[in-house]
Amino acid sequence: MHRLFQLALDLFDNPEPAPVSEVKRPAERTQPAQTAIETVASAPAESLAQVLSPATFRHPRATREAVLGDSRVGYELRRAKRRTIGFVVGPEGLTVTAPKWVPLYEIDAAVQEKSAWIRKKLEEARERHQRIESQRIEWKDGASFPFLGETVIVVLDPRHRFEEVGAVLNTDASALPGVPRLTLHVGLPHTADAAQVRDAVQAWLMRQAKRMFTERLDHFAPLLGVKWRKLSLSSAGTRWGTAHSDGSIRLNWRLVHFRMPVIDYVVAHELSHLRVMDHSPRFWETVRTVVPDYAQLRGQLKDEAIPPW
Secondary structure, three states: OOOOOEEEEEOOOOOEEOOOEEOOOOOOOOOOOOOOOEEOOOOOOOOHHHHOOOOEEEOOOOOEEEEEOOEEEEEEEEEEOOOEEEEEEEOOEEEEEEEOOOOHHHHHHHHHHOHHHHHHHHHHHHHHHHHHHHOOOOOOOOOEEEEOOEEEEEEEOOOOOOOOOOEEEEEOOOOOOOOOOEEEEEOOOOOOOHHHHHHHHHHHHHHHHHHHHHHHHHHHHHHHOOOOOEEEEEOOOOEEEEEEOOOEEEEEHHHHHOOHHHHHHHHHHHHHOOOOOOOOHHHHHHHHHHOOOHHHHHHHHHHOOOOOO
16 A cells, blocks of 8 residues: 655745754763753743733743843743754744753753844744734624735625525726725625624635635646645645645635635645655756746745734
């Protein structure tokens, strides 16, 4: 039986690793005096607003703390079988992974050495979080959301039940420049609560996603010389898509917020894994054959914030 492989395309805000710090195993070490970094007790998970509060960056699973310039950084320390000390700044904060045999004072020194990079990435993460939160949707009549790169206005329309499809997208071809031309008429009363409006819009978006993803898979598969066998929609918080060697493709329905070229990149990315089951140079050359500007589109996928649900 063939071994099943799975390749994943990471989501919204990929954690970014820093250049690793090499460490060597000496015969002996001498523990230095008190450092500026101290061990802290594990704390319960905090909200991202707390994690990225001004001048303080604290990972929800922080076990150590460092003073880096004018900032205090609580970070998660992991031990692993590896040769170097690695640094990753993700949505939750800083994670440091070190070999099991490296003493704490060497880890402390490595954190200080990477201080400028760590602070820069943490500030970028805070700014991204604030930008995303400012776009949080208030689900009601008149709410707006992105669809294929355009703004859609929600219209609660109790005159129509839309029993078969739930909602209907209307296009105003005469809309003025800068004014949304798309309205989604949802068959709900004006007394509908936020959860009802959100669920109705999500159901409509997922139907559009299924239809569009199927069309784009059928378009790119012959060009790549592969066959896909099954499409599933995902609501994953950390991945845009996955591909299995048996031809199963899983795509995040929230991709419909992006422009079609970005969607095409993700579809082509996953189909390319049916030919090359890794992220080697050969894989990226395969993607390039059908999406020549994949690098630019990949950057948009990472950089363009979509509203939280």
